[in-house]
Amino acid sequence: MxxxxxxxxxxxxxxxxxxxxxxxxxxxxxxxxxxxxxxxxxxxxxxxxxxxxxxxxxxxxxxxxxxxxxxxxxxxxxxxxxxxxxxxxxxxxxxxxxxxxxxxxxxxxxxxxxxxxxxxxxxxxxxxxxxxxxxxxxxxxRRVSAPSRRLVSLAAGGAVGDVERIELTTKNLFDSGTHFIDLCNAVLEDRPAEWVLGAIDYRVENVRYGVHNDNEAFVRWRYEGGVDAVAAMGDDADFIDCDLRVLGTDGAVELNPPGDTQLRCKRGETEPWEEIHTGEPFSDxxxxxxxxxxxxxxxxxxxxxARRALAAMEIILAGYESSRRRGRVDLPLEIDDNPLVALVESGELTPQPQSQDRE
Missing domain, CATH: 3.40.50.720 (NAD(P)-binding Rossmann-like Domain)
Structure with a gap:
């Protein structure tokens, strides 16, 4: 070495x-x-x-x-x-x-x-x-952490049948969402996404590490082969009671479900949930x-x-672009800017300053 x-x-x-x-x-x-x-x-x-x-x-x-x-x-x-x-x-x-x-x-x-x-x-x-x-x-x-690797192996190995849909929820689409959208891509072995449909709300300034981030977002995108992903973003988003859920023809697997376990897998409609704990952190x-x-x-x-990171960024910014266009965005994404930042800079979005007691 x-x-x-x-x-x-x-x-x-x-x-x-x-x-x-x-x-x-x-x-x-x-x-x-x-x-x-x-x-x-x-x-x-x-x-x-x-x-x-x-x-x-x-x-x-x-x-x-x-x-x-x-x-x-x-x-x-x-x-x-x-x-x-x-x-x-x-x-x-x-x-x-x-x-x-x-x-x-x-x-x-x-x-x-x-x-x-x-x-x-x-x-x-x-x-x-x-x-x-x-x-x-x-x-x-998060893509390379032990819990995520186990999630990907269960989905790719057919533990829940053929993957039909992925659901996720986290704080925002850009800063936090980049981890989970990248993980969605990993679940599907980095197959390309075909289109993105998104809506965002940005009424209170939320600048993270120097960049504007949405307050709330709801985004749907479709991968080649017909698998859908759906994401709800926001500080109080409770779209699902776990971080990420993979739904298949024969069951489901969840990352960070309620309780103390890291993963749980249901290998059939009538089967009980199997709890899985890797002993390693979610963020490694x-x-x-x-x-x-x-x-x-x-x-x-x-x-x-970078190739894989670029695929996640394309879905994120296509979500913002869909909100700007008020319509579905087909991929590959042809824009060069960041639509959320552009909307703020043009005055079309005017988020109010954060209050002192807002994190």
Whole structure:
């Protein structure tokens, strides 16, 4: 196995008190995954706030001389093999493209999700890394967690018959929804979606990691082969009493159902629910880092590849585009922007400022 020097762009503040939606200090969580890899050595970091970078370096054994406030200088001085990008979403595209095109750029870039603000930037990142031969992955860590892998194996293995519909519920379509839509794609072995129909509500400002997010959304999309997916989004969404449900001709499997179990599976209309607990977390960032390194070692496409992340982003932004058009959107998606952001910037949507007591 090769040895990989790992660098971080965007360390964030100390991780013990994350402010979800503003700063989650994800670099610290990525670092835990690299620490688990014998082949990885944490060698450099950059953050525009110098004290944040120094604190991260001290926590992770990085030399003082490898701490920077400008990531371009970090690349020139340290030539890392792997870079984790943990900055706010609007900065992802420019940083990823600059890293990929840098003369001393890395072999792999692992970027936080969502990919970027717009469809154009999401495509631009993917194209730049493809062109430069850089492995690009996104931190959809739920796809590679043990509970999710078990869900996918049950569905793909015919435990519930032929999959007919997938249902999900989560906080919003863009920031949280990217995890679960990516997981829907995984259940169906990444078959393409054909069309998307969506409606959104955005009356109270909800900016997460620098990007506008819907307050509520209801989205339906159809995959090739006729399988439907339906998603209800919102802080108080109770569309289903689990995170994600796969319905088949002979039963159902649910992720995070009521109670203390992680999964439950019903293998026939008259059969009882079988409870399944993997003993591993729902959100497994070390498993995501394992996927990054395995891709470098084997040359195989990582589970968290840019191609797969782009498919999730297309469904998300098609949901917003459907609301803007007031009609169904056929895929592939031809727009370049983010329709929700565009509607706010044009004044067609005017969300009210958040109250101080709203999370």
């Amino acid at each position: 090769s040895e990989y020097q790992v660098a971080f762009i965007g360390t964030g503040p100390e991780p013990e008190t994350p402010v979800w939606g503003q700063s989650a200090a994800m670099a610290y969580r990525h670092a835990e995954g690299y620490d688990r890899q014998p082949a990885c050595r944490l060698t450099a970091c950059a953050d525009i706030v110098a004290e944040n970078a120094r604190a991260f370096a001290e926590r992770n054994g990085i030399d003082d001389g490898s701490v920077f406030t400008e990531y371009e200088r970090m690349l020139e001085a340290t030539s890392p093999d792997v870079v984790s990008v943990c900055t706010p979403v609007p900065t992802h595209a420019d940083i990823v493209v600059a890293c990929a095109e840098h003369e001393e750029g890395p072999s792999a870039i692992h970027c936080e999700k969502p990919m970027a603000v717009t469809m154009a930037d999401s495509r631009r990142m993917t194209a730049a890394c493809d062109r430069e031969g850089v492995q690009l992955t996104f931190n959809h860590q 960032i070390p498993a995501a880092i394992d996927d990054v390194i395995e891709g470098l070692e084997t040359g195989a496409e990582p589970e968290l590849s």
